[in-house]
Every structure is written in C-alpha cells, then in structure tokens.
Amino acid sequence: MSDWIKRFLPFASLIALCVVIAALEPKFLSSGNLAGVARQTAVITIIAMGMTVVMVAGGIDLSVGSVMALAGVVGAFAMTNGAPVLEGIAAAVAAGAACGLANGVTIAALRIPPFIVTLGAMGVYRGVALLITDGKAVVGLPQSFGYLAEGNLFGLVPVPLLLVVLVALATHFLLSSTRAGRYCYAIGSNVEAARYAGVRVSRYQIMFYVFLGALAGLAGAIESARLVTGQPTAGEGYELRVIAAVVIGGGSLSGGQGSVVGTIIGSLIMGVLSNGANLLGISSFTQQIVIGAVIVLAVTFDEFQRRRLETAAG
Amino acid sequence: MSYEAPALEMRVITKSFAGNSVLAGVSLCVAAGEVHALVGENGAGKSTLMKVLAGVHQPDAGEILIEGRPVRFTRPADALAHGVAMIYQELSLAPHLTVAENIFLGREPLRFRALGVVDRREMNERARQLLSDYGFRLDPRARVGRLSAADRQLVEITRATVEARRCVVMDEPTSSLTAHEAEELFRLIRDLKRRGLAVIYISHRLEDLDAIADRITILRDGREVYEGAWGEISHGEIIRHMAGRELKEIFPPRAAFKGEALLRVENLTRAGKFEDITFDVRAGEVVGLAGLAGAGRTELVEAVFGAQPAEGGEVYLNGARLGAPSPGRAVRLGLGLLTEDRKRTGLCLNQALSKNLTLANVRVLVKGWRLRRGRERTAARDYIERLHIRPPDPEKTVGRLSGGNQQKVLLGRWLFADSRVFLLDEPTRGVDVAARAEIYRAVNKLAEGGAAVVMVSSDLPELLGMADRILIMRRGRLVAELDAKRTTQEEVLRHAALEEGEGAEKVMVDSYV
Numbered sequence: 001m002s003d004w005i006k007r008f009l010p011f012a013s014l015i016a017l018c019v020v021i022a023a024l025e026p027k028f029l030s031s032g033n034l035a036g037v038a039r040q041t042a043v044i045t046i047i048a049m050g051m052t053v054v055m056v057a058g059g060i061d062l063s064v065g066s067v068m069a070l071a072g073v074v075g076a077f078a079m080t081n082g083a084p085v086l087e088g089i090a091a092a093v094a095a096g097a098a099c100g101l102a103n104g105v106t107i108a109a110l111r112i113p114p115f116i117v118t119l120g121a122m123g124v125y126r127g128v129a130l131l132i133t134d135g136k137a138v139v140g141l142p143q144s145f146g147y148l149a150e151g152n153l154f155g156l157v158p159v160p161l162l163l164v165v166l167v168a169l170a171t172h173f174l175l176s177s178t179r180a181g182r183y184c185y186a187i188g189s190n191v192e193a194a195r196y197a198g199v200r201v202s203r204y205q206i207m208f209y210v211f212l213g214a215l216a217g218l219a220g221a222i223e224s225a226r227l228v229t230g231q232p233t234a235g236e237g238y239e240l241r242v243i244a245a246v247v248i249g250g251g252s253l254s255g256g257q258g259s260v261v262g263t264i265i266g267s268l269i270m271g272v273l274s275n276g277a278n279l280l281g282i283s284s285f286t287q288q289i290v291i292g293a294v295i296v297l298a299v300t301f302d303e304f305q306r307r308r309l310e311t312a313a314g
Numbered sequence: 315m316s317y318e319a320p321a322l323e324m325r326v327i328t329k330s331f332a333g334n335s336v337l338a339g340v341s342l343c344v345a346a347g348e349v350h351a352l353v354g355e356n357g358a359g360k361s362t363l364m365k366v367l368a369g370v371h372q373p374d375a376g377e378i379l380i381e382g383r384p385v386r387f388t389r390p391a392d393a394l395a396h397g398v399a400m401i402y403q404e405l406s407l408a409p410h411l412t413v414a415e416n417i418f419l420g421r422e423p424l425r426f427r428a429l430g431v432v433d434r435r436e437m438n439e440r441a442r443q444l445l446s447d448y449g450f451r452l453d454p455r456a457r458v459g460r461l462s463a464a465d466r467q468l469v470e471i472t473r474a475t476v477e478a479r480r481c482v483v484m485d486e487p488t489s490s491l492t493a494h495e496a497e498e499l500f501r502l503i504r505d506l507k508r509r510g511l512a513v514i515y516i517s518h519r520l521e522d523l524d525a526i527a528d529r530i531t532i533l534r535d536g537r538e539v540y541e542g543a544w545g546e547i548s549h550g551e552i553i554r555h556m557a558g559r560e561l562k563e564i565f566p567p568r569a570a571f572k573g574e575a576l577l578r579v580e581n582l583t584r585a586g587k588f589e590d591i592t593f594d595v596r597a598g599e600v601v602g603l604a605g606l607a608g609a610g611r612t613e614l615v616e617a618v619f620g621a622q623p624a625e626g627g628e629v630y631l632n633g634a635r636l637g638a639p640s641p642g643r644a645v646r647l648g649l650g651l652l653t654e655d656r657k658r659t660g661l662c663l664n665q666a667l668s669k670n671l672t673l674a675n676v677r678v679l680v681k682g683w684r685l686r687r688g689r690e691r692t693a694a695r696d697y698i699e700r701l702h703i704r705p706p707d708p709e710k711t712v713g714r715l716s717g718g719n720q721q722k723v724l725l726g727r728w729l730f731a732d733s734r735v736f737l738l739d740e741p742t743r744g745v746d747v748a749a750r751a752e753i754y755r756a757v758n759k760l761a762e763g764g765a766a767v768v769m770v771s772s773d774l775p776e777l778l779g780m781a782d783r784i785l786i787m788r789r790g791r792l793v794a795e796l797d798a799k800r801t802t803q804e805e806v807l808r809h810a811a812l813e814e815g816e817g818a819e820k821v822m823v824d825s826y827v
Contacts, residue, residue: 173683177683177684177685177687178680178683178684178685179676179677179679179680179685181685182669182672182673182676182685183676185662185665185669186662186665186669186673189662189663189664189665190658190661190662190663192658192659193658193659193660193661193662193673194662194673195621195641196619196621196641196651196653196659196660197641197645197673197674197727198641198642198644198645198646198674198731199642199673200642256662256664256665257664
C-alpha cells in the first residue's frame with residue numbers, strides 16, 4: 001500500500017501541478033511553451049539519469065556542474081581546433097567520463113567519502129575549466145553544432161528531448177535489466193552484504209561514477225551548443241538541481257532506492273514549477289523558496305518511509 | 315535479628331522477543347558487599363537479564379528492587395540514577411576524548427556552574443587519583459582511541475565504578491586483559507566489596523571466579539537452575555548445570571558419506587584473534603566449530619572466506635590454493651558464508667526477496683547484457699518452495715520477513731550460487747523452531763549431496779545433533795577435536811571453558827590430519 005503511494009505520489013504531484021498552472025495560465029499548454037520546458041529541463045534530466053545510478057548505489061556526486069563546464073569547454077576547444085562536430089561532442093563526453101573515473105577511483109579504491117571527494121572535485125574541475133580558458137568563453141564554434149540544442153528532428157521533436165529519451169531508455173535498461181543494475185541496488189542497500197555475496201563492489205562503484213561523468217559531459221556539450229560558446233562558468237549550482245530531481249522522484253540519499261521514471265518526474269516537477277512561476281509572474285526569489293521546500297518535503301517523506309520499514313524489520 | 319534488604323533484587327523476570335522466550339522467570343538477589351557470579355552457556359539469557367537491569371530492555375513481567383524498594387528502569391539513565399552501572403563487553407567509550415573526559419562523561423566537574431565550563435584541571439586530577447588508587451597505569455590526558463583494547467577496558471571499568479554507588483555489572487571484563495591486569499582488577503573488585511558495593515560478575519572463566527566470587531547463579535534456557543554459595547559447588551557440577559539443556563529438536567538422520575577433502579585450512583593465523591589453525595573438511599561432512607563467545611570462531615570463518623584478513627597460513631579449496639583471498643574470489647570458487655549478523659552482512663533489507671536470493675550468482679541469469687527476470691522469478695519460487703520460505707512471494711521486501719525466513723533466504727542464496735563449501739556462522743540464531751528444522755534438513759541435504767559444511771554454533775545440542783566432528787576453539791586456538799557421536803555437551807564445554815589441566819584430557823588436535 002505505502003509502496004504504491006510512494007511510486008504514485010510524484011506522478012500525481014506533477015499532474016496536479018500542470019492542471020493548476022494550465023488553469024491559471026492557458027498559455028502553459030501551448031506546444032511552444034512545452035517544447036521550451038523540455039529544452040530547459042533536458043540538461044538537468046540527462047545528468048540526473050547518471051545521478052540516479054550513483055545515488056541508488058549509495059553514492060553522491062557534487063561535481064557534476066563543474067564536470068559539465070569542463071567537458072563543454074574541452075569539446076569547444078576540440079571544435080575550434082578543427083575537429084568535426086561529432087568528434088567535438090565525443091571529446092566532451094570523454095572528458096566527462098575521465099572526471100568521473102577520477103572521482104570513482106578516489107572514492108572506491110581509496111575509500112574516501114563521496115561527499116568530500118566530489119566537493120573537492122567540484123572546485124578542482126571548475127578551476128581547471130577557468131584556467132584553460134583564462135576565464136573567457138570559447139567562441140567560434142561551427143554553426144551546425146547549435147543543432148544539438150536548438151534543432152528539431154523532422155522539424156518536430158527537439159533534439160535535446162530525443163537525447164533525454166535515449167539516455168533514459170539506456171539508464172532504465174541498465175538499472176532494471178543488467179547485472180550492474182542489480183549490483184547497483186544491492187550496493188546501495190547494504191554495501192557489506194553485497195561484498196559478502198561476492199560482488200566486486202569497488203569495480204562497480206567506479207563504473208557508476210564514470211557513467212555519470214560521461215552523461216555530465218554530454219550535458220556539457222548540449223549546454224555549449226545552446227550558448228554556441230564553451231562557457232567555463234556553465235552549470236553552476238546544477239548539482240543541487242540534479243540531486244533534487246532524483247530525491248523528489250523517490251531516490252534515497254541513503255541508497256538502494258530510486259528509478260529512472262521517478263527521476264524524470266522529479267526533474268519535470270522542478271522544470272514545470274519554474275516555468276509556471278515565470279508564466280504567472282512569480283519572482284525567481286519566491287521560486288527558490290518553493291523549490292527548496294519541495295526538496296525538504298520529498299526527503300522527509302522518504303525518511304519516514306524508511307523508518308517504517310526499519311521498524312517492520314525490527 | 316533485623317532483616318536487611320539486599321542491595322539488589324530481581325524477581326521472576328520474564329522477557330520474550332518476537333514470541334521467543336528468552337527469560338522465563340529468573341530471580342537474582344545480590345547483597346551489598348557481595349560478588350555474585352552469573353554463569354550460563356551463550357544464549358542462556360545472561361545478557362538479556364543484565365540489559366533488563368540496565369534499563370535497556372523492559373521486562374514483560376517481574377520486578378526490580380533496590381534496597382527493598384521496587385523501581386522501574388525505563389532507560390539506562392534510570393539505572394544509573396539508582397547507582398547501578400554496567401560494563402559492557404562491546405566497549406562504549408568515545409575514542410576522540412581523553413581518558414579523564416571519558417571517565418567523567420556527563421558528570422564533568424564544572425568551574426562556573428551556570429556557564430557549564432569544564433574544570434579540566436580538577437577533572438584530570440580526580441581521574442589521576444582514581445586511576446592510581448586502582449593501580450591502573452594510565453595517563454588521564456591520553457586519547458582513548460590510541461589505547462590498547464586492554465587499557466580501554468580499564469577506562470571503562472574506572473568509569474563504571476565512579477557511577478556505581480550500589481551495584482556494578484561486569485560482563486567478561488577480563489577477556490582482553492593480561493594476567494597481571496586481571497589481578498589488578500580482582501584487587502579493585504575486592505576493594506569495591508569492602509566499600510559495600512554489590513558486584514555482578516559474568517564470566518565463563520571459572521578460575522577467575524575462584525578468585526573473587528561469593529555466590530553463583532547458573533542460567534540455562536532462560537531459567538535459573540542453580541543458586542548457592544560459590545564454595546559449595548565444584549567446577550564439574552557448574553558445567554553440568556550449564557550444559558543440561560534438553561535436546562528439544564529432533565535432528566533428522568543423514569546418510570553417511572565422506573569424500574575428498576574439499577576445504578583445507580593450514581596454519582591460518584591472525585594475531586590476537588586466532589592462531590595456527592589447521593583442519594580440513596571432506597565432501598559430505600558437517601564439522602562443528604564450538605567455543606565460547608570471543609574464542610575467535612567468527613573471525614576464523616570470515617578469514618577463510620576472505621572477508622577479514624589473515625596474517626599467515628593458507629586456505630585450499632578442492633586442492634587449489636585460495637591465494638589473495640576476497641569474498642568475490644571465494645564465491646566464484648564455490649565457497650559460501652552465512653554470516654553471523656544477517657542484517658549487517660547478509661541482507662539488502664529494502665530489496666525484494668528474489669533479488670536477495672540470487673545476489674551471489676546473478677551471472678547465471680544474464681544472457682548477453684540482459685538479466686532474465688522471468689528466470690530469476692522461477693529460481694526464487696523454486697527455493698521458496700524447497701526451503702518453505704513464508705510468505706511465498708518473490709517480490710516481498712526481505713526486511714518484512716521473519717528472522718527465520720530471512721535466514722532461509724540467505725541459505726537459499728548459497729544454494730543458488732552452487733556453493734560446494736558452506737561456512738554457516740550461527741545459522742539458527744534468532745530463528746524459530748520451525749525454521750530451525752528446515753535449516754537442519756537443508757544442511758543435511760547439502761552434505762548428502764557432497765558439500766562440505768562448517769557449522770559455527772553456540773548451541774551445543776545443535777552441534778552434537780548435526781555435526782560429524784566437533785572442533786573446539788579456546789582463546790583463538792583449536793584445543794580439541796571430538797567425535798560428535800561419542801561426546802557429550804559437558805565434554806565440549808569443558809574444553810571450551812576450562813584451562814588446560816583443569817580436568818580436561820589433553821587431546822591431540824593434529825592427529826586427525
């Protein structure tokens with residue numbers, strides 16, 4: 001019963017939110033506006049897919065905003081140095097994956113708490129991005145690169161939305177239908193139990209951080225395409241929005257819980273909330289208060305659920 | 315002659331957990347200035363009785379009287395307020411604080427009362443005085459985290475005696491102390507007696523008790539089976555009372571079959587935990603590992619499995635050396651460990667039953683990249699049926715199952731992993747009678763199928779009923795090997811509890827190999 005509520009609650013909240021906003025401001029439902037919401041939330045949702053995996057495994061990564069900026073800048077440099085667009089995007093993804101590898105190895109092999117490692121990494125990657133660009137935006141990117149953010153497939157489907165769908169399907173498959181996914185939940189639920197069952201915990205933990213890093217890299221490329229420059233200051237504060245999306249969608253900070261569908265809903269709730277607030281002329285200051293409150297509510301709910309289970313397991 | 319109320323009295327205390335009766339009407343009466351020994355097998359109810367006294371557990375029935383007045387302890391602070399202090403086996407000190415800070419934790423001498431400023435000099439001085447009174451050579455300003463286990467125990471003892479105005483409970487206090495430190499402790503205990511404190515002393519070491527005990531209470535199966543003056547009962551009689559457990563379960567017979575040695579442990583050593591352990595287990599054989607709490611049995615099987623380090627020695631599986639041990643490697647080579655603590659090292663509590671069951675062998679469910687959920691469900695149903703796991707729902711969150719069913723899921727995990735060598739650490743602890751029977755049946759089936767089983771258990775009837783051979787550990791060493799069919803609970807306990815030469819025949823352990 002309560003499991004069912006837990007699964008359904010975020011979805012119901014999203015629908016309710018849309019209904020209320022549409023009633024107050026019919027423009028909300030226009031295809032232009034909805035496509036806008038999809039574009040705005042794409043970057044957050046893509047990173048949040050990777051964050052879901054890391055958080056289900058009981059980890060966390062605060063450096064994703066910085067990774068995104070660094071990867072965006074690396075991809076931009078590749079293209080300004082003559083690399084074709086696809087190779088530029090690949091460079092961004094690879095740079096992100098390398099950052100994830102560094103995080104994962106430090107966390108898993110050296111057994112340093114992920115919160116601390118990625119808090120430090122957040123500063124390091126941002127610093128590197130600023131250093132190699134001298135703090136200035138990388139300009140002169142090829143026009144066709146913009147298609148990654150602004151293009152429409154068949155003139156209809158926004159390209160970022162398509163990427164979100166592809167990444168979400170891949171992540172869902174990873175979590176629900178592969179060995180790695182099974183270990184991911186087991187490690188997050190009880191890392192000692194996973195170890196005693198013979199799971200090579202470190203290896204999988206590193207893999208999850210690499211996956212998240214690669215997605216942050218892809219997000220960095222999309223963001224660069226949207227801005228048509230490589231911005232070393234891109235993605236500031238995104239880590240909190242990404243973590244919030246996972247948590248609102250039912251992911252647990254203590255691991256072992258979370259799903260792709262939940263995270264997408266969490267990300268949409270935040271996107272719709274801020275879009276609706278803009279349409280209704282609510283200031284961005286108030287928006288921050290509302291979003292903050294929603295996050296605390298979601299975590300409180302999760303915490304009570306967990307305690308109930310623990311009492312039942314008594 | 316006036317009647318003087320005892321310092322402490324517990325009257326017909328009963329307590330059960332989840333329907334399992336742990337204390338069935340136990341009474342304990344301790345006079346001021348008396349050292350009262352509390353003995354019993356592991357699981358006899360000593361710790362639970364003391365936790366009731368400490369206010370950690372509430373009794374289902376019965377009462378506690380302090381100097382003749384009934385009291386109710388609903389939390390540990392209540393017991394302390396009445397001057398009843400406890401020294402736990404697991405150390406409960408703050409490692410980052412100093413010796414003096416730990417001793418006076420919660421009762422720091424203050425300089426400006428209202429401001430709560432700790433008078434550090436006064437505190438260190440008083441700590442120094444106490445420690446030197448007790449003959450403990452410890453610096454009050456040393457950080458507790460840097461001390462040896464033995465020194466930490468001394469800090470714990472000092473702290474408890476400061477709190478204890480009426481009664482102090484010591485649970486195996488000498489387990490980490492040297493002979494000399496133990497002597498100091500006994501001196502201190504005699505001193506506490508002179509000051510009129512009641513001391514409850516839990517120990518398996520009867521020779522320790524000889525030095526200090528005035529009276530003894532023996533518990534068995536949550537009942538009090540003997541109470542009397544220390545001098546009136548011999549060690550042999552004490553052991554007989556401890557061991558007199560009835561054989562409640564009927565142990566199913568097993569087809570005798572012995573094949574090759576599947577597991578061989580050679581000179582395995584880890585300083586301070588176990589030393590120079592050599593034994594082997596053949597296909598079709600169940601080997602019992604007996605010993606008191608702290609004898610090193612859990613550390614040994616965890617080291618064989620690779621979950622805890624060993625410093626020397628080798629483990630061979632099927633004749634092949636298990637070099638660079640890790641659980642991952644052990645599992646792939648067909649070793650399975652059912653751990654002692656299923657919540658900490660066994661189950662993923664918030665995951666489904668089926669996922670817990672298949673965790674050690676997800677590999678066989680994968681085809682290409684894809685994990686075949688249907689096959690997993692079929693496998694889970696199969697083991698649910700074989701082990702009678704209730705409720706029979708593969709999707710049930712495992713944390714919501716009863717202890718016995720959780721244990722069956724974990725046993726099923728190693729069955730599903732096709733293990734050949736099973737290390738079972740207290741497989742029936744906290745498990746109801748029905749689930750026990752299922753577990754025994756499953757273990758027999760394993761052995762009949764050619765698996766090698768090592769069974770660590772503190773439940774002697776269980777070991778005698780299930781094992782072919784019983785190995786006995788005492789203080790990290792293998793001290794005896796007995797034929798389970800021809801030995802008695804008393805003989806096992808004698809080897810496990812008594813020092814060499816104290817009526818225990820010397821048994822050559824290595825003669826088997």
